[in-house]
Amino acid sequence: MKKESKDNTPFYLGIDGGGSKCKAVIVDVSGKVLGTGISGPANPLHGYEQAINSIVDSAKQALLDAALPIQKISQLVAGVGLAGVNLPSLFNMMAQWQHPFANMYLTTDLHIACLGAHNGNDGAIVIAGTGSCGYSRIKGSTNIVGAHGFPQGDKGSGAWLGLQAVKRVLLSLDGFEQTSQMNNIMLQQLNCRNALELVEAVAKQPASFFARQAFVVFQAARNKDPLALDIIRDGAHYISNVTRRLLLDQPPAISLIGGLASKLTDWLDQDVRLSLRPPEQLPEIGAVIYAKQKTKNKK
Amino acid sequence: MKKESKDNTPFYLGIDGGGSKCKAVIVDVSGKVLGTGISGPANPLHGYEQAINSIVDSAKQALLDAALPIQKISQLVAGVGLAGVNLPSLFNMMAQWQHPFANMYLTTDLHIACLGAHNGNDGAIVIAGTGSCGYSRIKGSTNIVGAHGFPQGDKGSGAWLGLQAVKRVLLSLDGFEQTSQMNNIMLQQLNCRNALELVEAVAKQPASFFARQAFVVFQAARNKDPLALDIIRDGAHYISNVTRRLLLDQPPAISLIGGLASKLTDWLDQDVRLSLRPPEQLPEIGAVIYAKQKTKNKK
Numbered sequence A, B: 001m002k003k004e005s006k007d008n009t010p011f012y013l014g015i016d017g018g019g020s021k022c023k024a025v026i027v028d029v030s031g032k033v034l035g036t037g038i039s040g041p042a043n044p045l046h047g048y049e050q051a052i053n054s055i056v057d058s059a060k061q062a063l064l065d066a067a068l069p070i071q072k073i074s075q076l077v078a079g080v081g082l083a084g085v086n087l088p089s090l091f092n093m094m095a096q097w098q099h100p101f102a103n104m105y106l107t108t109d110l111h112i113a114c115l116g117a118h119n120g121n122d123g124a125i126v127i128a129g130t131g132s133c134g135y136s137r138i139k140g141s142t143n144i145v146g147a148h149g150f151p152q153g154d155k156g157s158g159a160w161l162g163l164q165a166v167k168r169v170l171l172s173l174d175g176f177e178q179t180s181q182m183n184n185i186m187l188q189q190l191n192c193r194n195a196l197e198l199v200e201a202v203a204k205q206p207a208s209f210f211a212r213q214a215f216v217v218f219q220a221a222r223n224k225d226p227l228a229l230d231i232i233r234d235g236a237h238y239i240s241n242v243t244r245r246l247l248l249d250q251p252p253a254i255s256l257i258g259g260l261a262s263k264l265t266d267w268l269d270q271d272v273r274l275s276l277r278p279p280e281q282l283p284e285i286g287a288v289i290y291a292k293q294k295t296k297n298k299k
Helices: A048-065 A069-076 A089-097 A109-117 A160-174 A181-189 A195-202 A207-212 A214-222 A227-247 A261-265 A269-273 A283-298 B048-065 B070-075 B088-095 B111-115 B158-173 B181-191 B195-202 B205-211 B214-222 B225-246 B261-265 B270-275 B283-298
Strands: A011-017 A022-027 A033-039 A074-081 A103-108 A123-128 A132-139 A141-146 A255-257 B011-017 B023-025 B033-039 B077-084 B103-110 B123-128 B132-138 B141-146 B256-258
Touching: A011 A048, A011 A109, A011 A283, A011 B195, A022 A048, A022 A283, A048 A069, A048 A074, A048 A089, A069 A074, A074 A283, A074 B132, A089 A103, A089 A261, A103 A109, A103 A123, A103 A283, A109 A132, A109 B033, A123 A227, A132 A227, A160 A181, A160 A195, A160 A207, A160 A214, A181 A195, A181 A214, A181 A227, A181 B214, A195 B103, A207 A214, A214 A227, A227 A255, A227 A261, A227 A269, A261 A283, B011 B048, B011 B111, B023 B214, B023 B256, B023 B283, B033 B048, B048 B070, B048 B077, B048 B088, B070 B077, B077 B111, B077 B158, B077 B283, B088 B103, B088 B181, B103 B111, B103 B283, B111 B123, B111 B132, B111 B283, B123 B225, B132 B225, B141 B225, B158 B181, B158 B205, B158 B225, B158 B283, B181 B195, B181 B214, B181 B225, B205 B214, B205 B261, B214 B225, B225 B261, B225 B270, B256 B261
Parallel strands: A011 A074, A074 A103, A123 A255, B011 B077, B077 B103, B123 B256
Antiparallel strands: A011 A022, A022 A033, A123 A132, A132 A141, B011 B023, B023 B033, B123 B132, B132 B141
């Protein structure tokens, strides 16, 4: 279903859709970035309608930013990397979407992040953002480590760090753990006077809420708070182990990416830290690279 | 708004509404149980409409069971104990419900459980069901320990045990924890072939789902599985501590109640185990006791 009109050079749209936000970039054939956009959550696990709305919204914003007409959306060749679509049922659901683009090449957020980090080349990435996991792609074969989701997994991620903080603050306020600097930081941040109000403030909150509480742990750790140090060390230990696991695949390069990458790096084991290389491109550019690779393969 | 018709002796309705189910009992003025009913979740935190529907459904079932006409619902004096209403916002929401009963006396599920366990007398309870917490009521003053909710708290509860199991099975299947007997029990139970299918099966599941996985831990622990033993000991340690905390209030009696009570008792510290007394009545009877106390106070 190629909707692309023949008289126009196509633009590429790169989408990086995660549990907290969706980022879009529009790039011309030469690779020049024309515009970017950002919108809400785009993990279809948390809602199909929300995911497709976020993708379209961010694309429209990027068109606006690029000073291109909205109608141009039907000429975009889209590379779309989404969280959640590693689950086959969600991949199939999204693949059947009657999208407004000329073409859509769908893959996981992990794949585009890896393509971005290594500028289209083979390699591995460890992601520590709202969630966490490891991913490598070498000679066409893929390895995923972790990606267990919230609240049952994603150790070392923002949501995991925030959940541990909430957990231990509640126990501490009840006197089952020692007093922690996290207690007051968190109560203040969430505008709560006591444990009961904190219970109410955190009830039924999504992973993104807990990820926003991760800063509490880092702030308290800076002042050597033992509970906060314990949480960070536990999380960083897991991230170190995930990295080591990926290194067994002997990737040409490995990068730590995601919102917590810079904060976590110092806490990783030295051998792991030394193995890491800064990412070359953003995940949304990785999505463009993916679309270009797929278009090329089609020819 | 007394809807009770003057020419009829009232019946009492006792409601115990929790996160997994709602139990109803109808009792006559002499205290004789006429009928019982059971329906779905009734914690308003998980949905107001669902909560009120579950309450009404279970009440209608109890009327049916008692061979009383459904219209009799408007003559019932209802004692309603609900999970979630310890949060003031939810208490107020439920208190404003235009209920179909003659009168409704609303309180927490903890309060009615305690009234039931000690047949209307002062005392303390430790609940280990889908969630966990401690509660005491002595000379009109109340103490709540825990009740932090899922997934951030409720240690030692079914949901907590199940979540720990899922967490560790996923890490074990990824090779980050030793192999556990829980791995195969859980994969089989959830009809999954591997970690990826397990990730999909547990994604976005509520506390009640995780509570149903708690049996995996007990089953593996029976065969001395180290990971399962570790989880149970950690949970039981917390329940022991909650009990000890309540004993500081010197309650006339203390009971461990809830779906996991019988399974957890053996794992509690001996001093704690010896302090426990079996509950006298069910929580829904405690709700009737509450309604009777309130009616009496009104006279």
